[in-house]
Amino acid sequence: MTNAFSGRDSADLTLDRLARDELETDDVRIHPQTLARQAEVAERHANPQLAANFRRAAELALLDEQQVLSLYESLRPHRATGEELEALAARLDAVPAPLCAAVVREAAEVYARRGLLA
Amino acid sequence: MTDRPVGRIRFMDQQNVNLDGFAHEDADLGLVALRAPADPEPSLVVREGRVVEMDGRPAEDFDSLDLMIAGHGIDLSVAAEAMALDDVELARMFVDPSVPRHEIVRLVAGTTPAKLARVVALLRPAELTLAMTKLRARRTPSNQAHVTNRLDDPLLLAADAATAAAYGFREIETTVPVLADAPSNAVAVTVGAAVASAGVLVQCSVEEAMELEMGIRGLVSYAETVSLYGTESVFVDGDDTPYSKAILAAAYASRGVKMRVSSGAGAEVLMGGAERCSMLYLESRCVSLARAIGVQGVQNGGIDGASVASAVPRGVRELMAENLMVMARNLEACTGNDALMSESDVRRTARTLPILLAGSDYVCSGFGSIQRYDNMFGPSQWNAEDLDDWLALQRDWGVDGGLRTADPDDVGRLRREAAEACREVYQWLGLADFSDEHVDLAVDAAGSKDLGDPDPLVVLGAAQAIRGSGLGSLEVARALLETGYEDAAGRVLDMLAARVQGDHLQTAAIFDESMAVLSLVTDPNDYAGPGTGYEPDEQRQAQIDAIRQARGVEDLRADQSAWAGDWLRPTGAASVGTDPREVVIGLSPGVGRTVWRTLSGLPVLEVLRELLAGLEEEGCRARVVRVNATLDLGMVGLTAARLAGSGIGIGLQGKGTALIHRRDLPPLANLELYSMAPVITPTLYRLLGTNAGRHAKGATPVPARNPYTDEAIEARYHTSVIALVALERACVDRALGNEDLEVSL
The missing domain is CATH 3.20.20.350 (Diol/glycerol dehydratase, large subunit)
Structure with a gap:
């Protein structure tokens, strides 16, 4: 059994419930714990990088659509200053999304070196 | 110089x-x-x-x-x-x-x-x-389709997505000539794919941020x-x-x-x-x-x-x-x-x-399942023009290129259901209304040029409504259910459930048609030399082998039977003639029994009419004899020659190959051979009759020039030849001897 973001069991995603308009967006949204479990599977199948991605995804699963879209936008080249990226990392730490915060901090360092900051 | x-x-x-x-x-x-x-x-x-x-x-x-x-x-x-x-x-x-x-x-x-x-x-x-x-990571190979069109027409996208799924594609990638149409394309393809098969992954390829937005909203199931x-x-x-x-x-x-x-x-x-x-x-x-x-x-x-x-x-x-x-x-x-x-x-x-x-x-990573001109990624390496080639290549080599033959009736039915479902979903969601005529055109269209000139603003309006309202696959599933497409609704919902489970996020994941995930984890490639690794199972092999063009003897028997007639009637055993103007036309054993039509499509009766007219023009008397002992054309012709008062015979096989023979020649020698049965015209058969008559009179006619073609004539006709020969061979009966025949022209 797998629980959706809302906590509903994925086995409950039935046409009857759909017909009764009982299903919400969060009932078809993946749960962070599921991503953590997929990370273990990837680890066991010789891809630690894919596992790391799923762990970052488990953090992003907690953010809403706009937060995810704007995080991506901030990391595109010449979008943010070093201070803005550090502020972003701090907000991610607070989610808590420490793995994603680490990516942002590393990016800030690399962007400063390679002239990719705003 | x-x-x-x-x-x-x-x-x-x-x-x-x-x-x-x-x-x-x-x-x-x-x-x-x-x-x-x-x-x-x-x-x-x-x-x-x-x-x-x-x-x-x-x-x-x-x-x-x-x-x-x-x-x-x-x-x-x-x-x-x-x-x-x-x-x-x-x-x-x-x-x-x-x-x-x-x-x-x-x-x-x-x-x-x-x-x-x-x-x-x-x-x-x-x-x-x-x-x-x-x-490669996954044991079972698969294939991905492009489904797009010049107009972003939703009904055609849905019909083409259903078609792609019917042909076995497990991922469908769409894109847009008009960026803002993207959400509409994603919905139309999702609906079409769900009508035809469970578990087809769908994506809409656009600029990174917009693609992400559609992914997050659940309008697509993968991104590339x-x-x-x-x-x-x-x-x-x-x-x-x-x-x-x-x-x-x-x-x-x-x-x-x-x-x-x-x-x-x-x-x-x-x-x-x-x-x-x-x-x-x-x-x-x-x-x-x-x-x-x-x-x-x-x-x-x-x-x-x-x-x-x-x-x-x-x-x-x-x-x-x-x-x-x-x-x-x-x-x-x-x-x-x-x-x-x-x-x-x-x-x-x-x-x-x-x-x-x-x-x-x-x-x-994108077989253009639609025609080249409709591929909004640009023409693919392989396109709708080549689908039958691909199926033939799979069969030739006995390999799995991910596709299968779709039954033509199923394609027609699925295209209609997909186009109608798409119309109903758009209407139910308040996105757009489409006419019955539009549905009919989309179902039958080989490409968007067959659709006429639909209003482009309709699609744009639908796309803006989808994006503006934040509508996702859950609403699409609901719309399908409410409009009576329960199976398709269930498939869209199953895909959403799969997303919650996340097993398809692992390497090289596809869904089979029962929604089982095949991936590096569940279906790892285990090739270790001959006798190991992926081999199509019996059912899959049968799909690969069964292309719709394949024919057997029974198909040909039915084709031939449609031309059957009672224009040949045996009148008794054939004896040797004495009239020096007599030319015998020898027929192979199946003519008028199982074989009525030559490879060129001419009825054998028509051929006989030309031969007889040619002989008549030369003032010769013709007799038609069935040679029951053999279907070898040389022997049929030689037998006819030996029965003829003039010593000149014509041999004719049911498939249309013909020759002129003389009683004193060895079987494999002959006077004239008309070997290219598929391209022999009535005029040439007439000339054959004329020349046989001239031989009978002791003249030296100008031999006919065999028609030439640079087409792959053997590839086209060899399977029919094999079946025709089988039909004729079944009629061989040495005991029957040679029979005189009366021909009703």
Whole structure:
């Protein structure tokens, strides 16, 4: 059994419930714990990088659509200053999304070196 | 002297292959396939657990790509062992069936981009094929379709998506000529695919941010337009960095959306940013990067730059080597054969064939399931024009290229259901209204040119409504259910449930038609030499074999029966004639019993009418005899000649082959042979009769010139010939002897 973001069991995603308009967006949204479990599977199948991605995804699963879209936008080249990226990392730490915060901090360092900051 | 080349060269210049561009190698521009002088020597220096030098470059000079790869993409626990291996030794392991895939994966995880490029460049084409057979992640091969049209017409998209699913494609990629139409296309394709099959993954390829938005909202189930490039300058020109891509990868996974990246030779050359490196080395950086940022798969093998690679020597080999690097890095490979790389059918087939033979996670990263003109990615390497060719190729080689024959009746039914379901969904959601006539046109259309001129604002309006209201797949499923498409609704809902479970996020995942996930985890490639690895099961083999054009004797018997008539009546045993003007027409045993129509489509009666008219013109008397003892044309003709008062006979087989014989010749000699049955015309049969008459009178007629054709006449007719011969052979009866026949013209 797998629980959706809302906590509903994925086995409950039935046409009857759909017909009764009982299903919400969060009932078809993946749960962070599921991503953590997929990370273990990837680890066991010789891809630690894919596992790391799923762990970052488990953090992003907690953010809403706009937060995810704007995080991506901030990391595109010449979008943010070093201070803005550090502020972003701090907000991610607070989610808590420490793995994603680490990516942002590393990016800030690399962007400063390679002239990719705003 | 003339300044133009001779005719032979002018003729060759006109052939399709000469529409292709061929370039001299130019390392300064990056126009080199496998190895350029500026490619770095492989190296890796690690100090205190950190990479301090990679491929000849010290850490202080690393660009953002190097930093991502060196920091996250190399397994340092195996690096020393892997980097110390001789290139040839490692290359041999790729093809050695006794070295298992997981051992290659373990070692390659410790290699740098330059090292892996060096190794795969050593593999010759047959070795690449063998290595691909062994190294792809998923055991069961599959294929991906493009479904698009010039108009973004939702009903046609739905009908074409259903068609693609019916033909066996497990992923469907759509895109738009008008960016704002994207959400509408995603909905239409989702509906169409769900009508035809469970578990078809759907994506809409657009700009990165918009694609992500659609993924998060659940309008698509996978993403692929996430481009990586092999140099930092081109990467940044593409408005991304390795770090933004890493976050993008996590963003998709965070919503349960499958995702792979796109790279491939030629992109850096086209953007003037190859930094004098070979295409293979730059692509090796992309593949290392893909692994480093944590995506499950890569679409490469040229893609939009495929024709750049194939313009230079060994370019096509480079394209395949790119795919192999992806597999060796333990990632899903979506192996190009996407953008059309040649105007020549020979070149494009030759480019694809080794990958089809080897099998790949997705043989094509976009088989244009629609016609070339409707492909909004640009024409593909393979298109609707080639679907039957692909099915024939699978059958010829006994390999699984991911497709199957769809029953024509099913295609018609599914297209109607898809178009109608799409109309109902759009109406129920308040997106647009479509007329009955529009549905009918979409169902029957071979392409969007058959749709007339629908109002483009209707699609745009629908797309804006979808985007504005934040509508997703859950609402699409509800609309399908409310409008009576329960199965399709269930399939859309099942896909959403799969997203919650997340098993399809693992490497190389597809769903089969019962929604089981096939991936590196659940269906790992276990090739270890002959007798191992993927082999189509009995049911799948039957699908591959059963193309709709295949015919057997029973089909031909039915075809022939439709032309049956009672115009030949036996009147008794045939004896030797005495009239010197008599010519006998000998018929093979099946004529008028099982065979009534020749290969050219002429009824045999029509042929007889011409022969008799020709003989009559020469003042000869004709007798028609059935030779029951043999179907050999020489013997039929000779028997007829021996029965004829003149000693001249005509032999005619049911399939239309005919000859003139004389009683004193050996069986295999004859006076005139009309061997090209499929192209013999009534006029030629008349001439045959005339010439037989002239022989009977002792004259020397001008022999008929056999018609010539440059068509593959044997390919067209040999199967019919075999069946016709079988029908005739069943009628052979030596005991019946030769029978006189009365012909009712």
